[in-house]
Amino acid sequence: MGAPETPRPPKRLILNLFEMNCVSHITHGLWRLPGNRRENVNDIEYWTGLARLLEDGGFDAVFLADVLGTYDVFRGSAETAIVRGLQIPNNDPASVVPAMAAVTRHLGFGITFSTTYEPPFSWARRASTLDHLTKGRVGWNIVTSYLPNAARNHGRDDEIDHDTRFEIADEYLDVLYKLWEGSWDDDAIVADRENNVFADPAKIRPIDHVGRYFRVEGPQLPSPSRQRTPVLFTATASPAGTGFAGKHAEVVFTGGSSPAQLKALIAALKDAAEAAGRDRDDLKVITTAGIVVAPTQARARAKLAEYQRWSDPEGYLAHAGLTWDPTALPPEQRLDTLPLGRHRGRTEAGPDTTVGEFLAGFGDLARHPLFAVGDPEQVADAIEGWLDDLDLDGINLLQYHSYDTARDFIELVVPVLRRRGRLRESYDPSETLRDRIFGRGPRLPDDHPAARYRGGKHLPRRAGIADPQPAAS
Template identity: 45%
Template sequence: MSTPKKRIILNAFDMTCVGHQAAGTWRHPSSQASRYNDLDYWTNLAIELERGAFDTLFIADVVGVYDVYRGSAEAALRDGAQVPVNDPFAAISAMAAVTRNVGFGITAAVTFEHPYLLARRLSTLDHLTKGRVAWNVVSSYLDSAARNIGMDRQIGHDARYDLAEEYMQVTYKLWEGSWEDGAVLRDREKGIFTDARKVHPIRHEGEYFKVPGFHLCEPSPQRTPVIFQAGASSRGRQFAARHAEAMFVLATGPETARKLTDAIRAEVVAAGREPDSLKIFALLTVITGPSDAAAQRKYEEYLDYASPEGALALYGGWTGLDFSSLDPDAPLTAVENDSLRTTLESLAADSEAWTVRDVIRKRSIGGLGPVLVGGPQTIADALEEWVDEGGVDGFNLAYAITPASTTDFIDFVVPELRRRGRAQADYAPGTLREKLLGDPGGRARDSHPAAEWRDHYKGRESVADSSRPSAFEGANARLIEAAE
């Protein structure tokens, strides 16, 4: 009996900006990237993704600008390279209203927003989407972001993960512990909406955060949203092994991906979790058409619109290196700094040394990830190799041209993947966590650290315990009785 083929998880990778991974291509006549301010762009994209039975729309975000290249943000502004950029949360409820199944992975950095507030925003969306929300946990890597919220510079790379560990603990306490199951009664006859005896202050006091109270939202369908994570540095892998249910990695090919996926899954097991409790996504850009030749012509056309300077502006922000100061033909090597450390690590791990010229030639379209060009069979073969040989579970598919890249993939590649038993034709029932991991109930697994806080406060101090007797209790009681 043959072993069933692993289903390939498909995520569309986008950002609420003009140029995400392919700077300059917004100028192409068929591109709608400059409509990023138009809600119809986002709702139409969500409908299209559900037509292709994509798992999620994975929305990246930064709260700074790419100003390392030539010491200025000019190149990024000129090419629309991730600036201007909007808040990724705003369009989610509208997209959820026109779809039923596609999930939404939302990036939010732990460094710049208090966990008490972010926990409410994510719970709100989990309610409004009926449990289709994931949180991509990141620690911001741009110095410009830190400076604009009053810091001198970005927090150190490893220190950001120390902060993130406490941040997660706070959110888990709020989501999983502060409201017991059954706290919300909605009892019209007794006039009781919430039983205050089942709502608990978390009394968190840590190195970075102090949160004495309880969560502002009642429990959402998933309570804790699905946890995505996007960092494959050594420290990032440790964090992912403990917290992530899906992880976004950078690799130049299946061989380098295999080294990453093996290492990550070994750390997941060492952290006391099941190896299948974390799904791993690789970043790719796919340019396809009815045939290899048609796809190649399309790729060459797109390259005419790609901006080399825009690409180097992005890489400057991702690596912390001013590429204008580097020898264009000298091999790039990984460096220790506080930027997105995995960017140069992923290139340095390749069998062939990369140069600045290679970045321009190979990544002006793909950005952080490789570009696959070919017809349906060629692309399906390559994706299967990434999954079977590289050990990934699926992909974050960036666009060269939006929404054409997504539509082409759905029209040409998805049918071929379905024919091979690799892509879903419909969705499993339930929340996003149930769809991705196959776990019933929609809650984080018992092996996940969020589960440590379930029932943690049960039987302990509740909001009702803090209610003080009134000095005018008798008079108030008579007033209330008279009113009734």
């Protein structure tokens, strides 16, 4: 008989806080909770205080969402969104990262940025700068933008269709990989004071990218940052997005209407990575989780009831972008009698669903697919189930109250998860964000498509920059 198999250690949770530089992110109406600090997002102290709290609590990163337009589909205008503070006013997510980085040493930053409305060269420079300033703690949440108002804000009459946006994003990534991975050699910085040579032009090259959507000469302006390419997040659940994620993403932020659907999406994403020639473990999957915790279950449920009292269905309706207004219809009317036919929104709507039943899902905090309310042990049990039963790798913790949601989790749940081996006891001071997630160094693995450009390989010319030679006489 062979030796018994060594049991695998428990899967460690990737723990992020879900944030946005706005008043009402995705828990609409709760900015009114007593003591909630959501109105202070314009103040640098909001962000530095939050960063210190998260690092003290062992979070991996703060995940910063973003949009480039208003939610103006519901009722035909942005009025509901503006009245409810739904992601407007809304500030740039990347601008708060240096402030948070200055008061921390370990906390990572996932920054949402769109591939649709800004040239890749500009983003390559900004992302590398942030990775330098944070010493390798930056991740990029790759999105293609989906709001019609975002398109009109950037000179278009309407959105680019969904699958074309992902085609653009694919080329966008190719340009960035050439800039981040191929444009500079690791030893290009010489810093020779005696001979007044700071960098060796022979080890810095243009990328000369000419594609369907972009023309970029290069070279990249910043020198290589610690990670070179920031940790690559994507946010998707669509077929086109799944294929894109399988090729490019290291961490995918996704969601489903139920745990069963989420489990299927996770499997499909890891299948896509495998189909792209990558290891299944090269792709981690995270999702939003709603957690309300207190020292006892009774107190946790009382807290949930208080949150529920302030929840605003109107904000959720506007956020869903409904093209019809269920509040203007009789609650007993069935959805399948509407001219537009049966509508599926935030909740699954069957053929007999009434307008009232459909509306009941909006603003009901407990209807979130991954939701736990209870004492610390009960919440830890739920998280372990998500990790083991769904093959989930981590969560973006949904905020109901800033900073109480994070503080409750840190004080009550983190010790239990650490005791169970689901969270590390402390940070490694030498690690980057990528190393923390994957445990194998600061750079992308060799089987990632970005790696093909290292050392100038697969670029039109591998030679570095040099003055032209004089013509022969």
